Amino acid sequence: MEKTEKVTMEKIQSLAKQRGFIYPSSEIYGGFANTWDFGPLGIELKNNIKKLWWQHFVQERMDMVGLDSAIILNPKVWEASGHVGGFADALVDCLNCKLRFRADHLVEDTTGEDVEGKSLEEISRIIQKDKIACPNCKSINWTDARSFGLMFKTYIGVVEDTKSAAYLRPETAQGIFVNFKNVLASTRKRIPFGIGQIGKAFRNEVTPGNFVFRTREFEQMEIEYFINPKDWEKSFEFWLKEMQRFAKAIGLKDEDIYLHEIPAEKRAHYSKRTIDVEFKYPFGTKELWGLAYRTDYDLSHHEKASGEDIVYVDPVTNQKFIPHVIEPTFGVERTMLVALLSAYEEEEIGSGDKIEIRTVLKLPKELAPYKIAILPLSKNEDLISKAKEVFDLLKTSYMCDYDETQSIGKRYRRQDEIGTPYCVTIDFNTLKDNAVTVRDRDTMKQDRVGIGSLKEYLGEKFC
Numbered sequence: 001m002e003k004t005e006k007v008t009m010e011k012i013q014s015l016a017k018q019r020g021f022i023y024p025s026s027e028i029y030g031g032f033a034n035t036w037d038f039g040p041l042g043i044e045l046k047n048n049i050k051k052l053w054w055q056h057f058v059q060e061r062m063d064m065v066g067l068d069s070a071i072i073l074n075p076k077v078w079e080a081s082g083h084v085g086g087f088a089d090a091l092v093d094c095l096n097c098k099l100r101f102r103a104d105h106l107v108e109d110t111t112g113e114d115v116e117g118k119s120l121e122e123i124s125r126i127i128q129k130d131k132i133a134c135p136n137c138k139s140i141n142w143t144d145a146r147s148f149g150l151m152f153k154t155y156i157g158v159v160e161d162t163k164s165a166a167y168l169r170p171e172t173a174q175g176i177f178v179n180f181k182n183v184l185a186s187t188r189k190r191i192p193f194g195i196g197q198i199g200k201a202f203r204n205e206v207t208p209g210n211f212v213f214r215t216r217e218f219e220q221m222e223i224e225y226f227i228n229p230k231d232w233e234k235s236f237e238f239w240l241k242e243m244q245r246f247a248k249a250i251g252l253k254d255e256d257i258y259l260h261e262i263p264a265e266k267r268a269h270y271s272k273r274t275i276d277v278e279f280k281y282p283f284g285t286k287e288l289w290g291l292a293y294r295t296d297y298d299l300s301h302h303e304k305a306s307g308e309d310i311v312y313v314d315p316v317t318n319q320k321f322i323p324h325v326i327e328p329t330f331g332v333e334r335t336m337l338v339a340l341l342s343a344y345e346e347e348e349i350g351s352g353d354k355i356e357i358r359t360v361l362k363l364p365k366e367l368a369p370y371k372i373a374i375l376p377l378s379k380n381e382d383l384i385s386k387a388k389e390v391f392d393l394l395k396t397s398y399m400c401d402y403d404e405t406q407s408i409g410k411r412y413r414r415q416d417e418i419g420t421p422y423c424v425t426i427d428f429n430t431l432k433d434n435a436v437t438v439r440d441r442d443t444m445k446q447d448r449v450g451i452g453s454l455k456e457y458l459g460e461k462f463c
């Protein structure tokens with residue numbers, strides 16, 4: 001099998017829509033810019049990513065527990081965390097065509113200069129000095145750069161006054177910090193230990209785009225790992241390796257991953273060290289996940305603002321300190337996107353004048369939306385009834401697809417395209433020998449397996 005063309009965003013986006021992974025949201029109303037809905041296969045893939053993450057980072061670790069905190073927290077949380085004052089992007093408006101742009105992206109895309117960490121005045125000066133034109137109407141007629149808060153604001157109750165204002169969380173992390181004392185008191189965990197959380201986050205991004213790479217509503221999988229400050233370097237290195245291990249588990253290739261040490265002036269306000277795990281997307285090498293040493297920034301600020309004592313007393317040494325935090329953070333949709341990009345292959349199969357291209361998603365088995373497809377060879381009633389028996393046999397152990405329309409060749413191709421690791425075909429011989437054909441997605445090899453031993457056979461394949 002020869003590999004052919006490279007994967008592109010267009011190919012992934014088209015497959016995602018056609019096969020039911022990701023649809024443009026509210027499409028019957030003309031869509032809703034940069035908003036996406038996850039179809040029957042998308043929800044399976046998303047759930048499998050979250051399940052694998054939870055297994056790696058919570059279930060298999062004695063030093064981790066889980067949490068599910070509220071999305072709308074007391075607004076004081078966001079004041080103490082620094083988000084109300086500082087979670088913002090610089091933007092500029094074109095006075096001619098009225099379009100709005102993120103100022104750092106505008107400068108970077110035009111001149112290549114990185115302006116992160118520069119003041120609004122400095123950014124405005126660069127735009128003027130370099131005579132940067134509007135990408136839309138080409139005029140050079142900008143407003144000054146100004147700060148644009150990224151949190152979505154809403155109102156609790158019926159009165160829209162400042163007292164009832166609240167925010168949709170822009171990161172899941174703060175829900176963990178404000179529950180640190182509760183978790184410590186209600187579990188027998190002692191430092192070092194961590195809390196993991198998966199959930200929605202919302203950011204009013206100025207320039208969302210690149211499919212599900214940057215959206216305004218997304219999910220995060222975050223770990224806040226609480227440590228004694230003396231151990232931060234060791235812990236940071238440890239979690240970096242764990243993130244790399246997870247990258248392998250979801251099928252990412254080493255050559256597509258870069259570790260980017262973020263310089264001090266570009267780090268978030270809470271971080272003393274950050275490494276971005278970057279991925280080589282078709283549109284450039286950009287952030288996939290992040291690892292930050294958040295010090296005691298968050299817990300100290302919450303202690304001060306809430307008046308609650310968050311000091312930890314080491315039960316062995318009696319040492320008192322505010323725990324420091326290492327934070328590995330993962331976006332679910334970006335993980336989904338890179339899993340799809342990494343799994344997508346086009347192969348030339350056949351020979352002579354019978355060469356055809358098969359598109360196959362070589363997803364790790366744990367991530368595949370359907371594990372097994374059950375395919376009666378034709379619509380013959382006896383075959384259908386036997387196939388339904390096989391479906392009933394496997395359905396409690398595996399997410400199975402059932403498909404009885406089109407030629408068997410076309411059905412195999414369809415299952416290849418959605419990454420189903422095994423197809424089980426029920427043919428006329430099955431009615432005589434009670435055996436089925438099991439086809440492997442990657443090798444396309446076929447085995448004849450008795451229905452009586454099918455569960456055991458598949459069990460070995462999936463272990």
Ligand code: GAP
Binds near residue numbers: 173212213216287330
């Ligand atoms: N708690 C730390 C934090 O939120 P972040 O780098 O801003 O750090 C963490 O976000 C991860 O969330 C990113 O590495 C990325 O995977 C994902 N993410 C952030 N903004 C996103 C957006 N607008 N759309 C999709 N995913 C996003």
